[in-house]
Amino acid sequence: MNGMTLVGIDDREGEHPAPKLATRTPVLVLNQNYQPLNICDVRRAISLLGRGKAETLDVTDTLLRSAYAAVPAPTVIRLVYMVKRPIHQRRLSRREIFVRDGFRCQYCGTQTRHLTLDHVIPRSRGGQQTWTNVVSACTECNHHKAGRTPLEARMYLMREPQAPRPNPYAFFHVGHVRESWRPFLPWLEVENGDRSRLSPVAAGG
Numbered sequence: 604m605n606g607m608t609l610v611g612i613d614d615r616e617g618e619h620p621a622p623k624l625a626t627r628t629p630v631l632v633l634n635q636n637y638q639p640l641n642i643c644d645v646r647r648a649i650s651l652l653g654r655g656k657a658e659t660l661d662v663t664d665t666l667l668r669s670a671y672a673a674v675p676a677p678t679v680i681r682l683v684y685m686v687k688r689p690i691h692q693r694r695l696s697r698r699e700i701f702v703r704d705g706f707r708c709q710y711c712g713t714q715t716r717h718l719t720l721d722h723v724i725p726r727s728r729g730g731q732q733t734w735t736n737v738v739s740a741c742t743e744c745n746h747h748k749a750g751r752t753p754l755e756a757r758m759y760l761m762r763e764p765q766a767p768r769p770n771p772y773a774f775f776h777v778g779h780v781r782e783s784w785r786p787f788l789p790w791l792e793v794e795n796g797d798r799s800r801l802s803p804v805a806a807g808g
């Protein structure tokens with residue numbers, strides 16, 4: 604193979620440390636049933652492979668040289684056993700609240716980028732910083748409502764605030780998608796011709 608790169612991953616004590624470039628290369632980890640599970644680095648992938656816990660599904664042209672052999676660096680591996688998928692509960696943040704509410708004031712319905720966070724039950728009255736008690740509000744509505752409850756202010760929510768559903772692919776929201784991963788991520792769509800950006804598509808869409 605032309606252009607093949609030899610990279611050492613030998614990390615025995617007192618020896619040269621492994622080049623970060625190669626060992627940090629992201630590897631897609633699939634569950635036993637081929638569902639994407641997470642992303643790890645080459646070092647972790649090699650460890651899983653070496654202990655017989657995973658099999659290689661795709662490799663690069665880069666050779667990883669150990670004390671005994673040279674093996675192509677994996678880009679996709681599959682676990683040989685089933686892992687229960689962890690639930691990635693979305694963290695409550697200003698941005699996530701605005702996204703959930705469609706950048707719409709939940710009292711007057713105005714869609715704007717100039718939003719504030721409103722505690723439905725005011726914090727001074729024991730209201731919590733939770734998905735069900737924090738909504739997007741325009742500055743006017745927020746000032747008008749002030750320290751009152753919706754009932755006292757006679758301001759009613761467009762809909763009951765709820766926690767968004769956990770996103771099982773939250774771990775894909777940052778970073779690049781390697782071309783070799785795409786066959787294993789059929790729900791990804793190329794967005795605006797930028798092949799490094801992710802855009803999850805709805806099932807069947």
Ligand SMILES: [Zn+2]
Pocket residue numbers: 708709710711712713740741742743744745
């Ligand atoms: Zn408003």
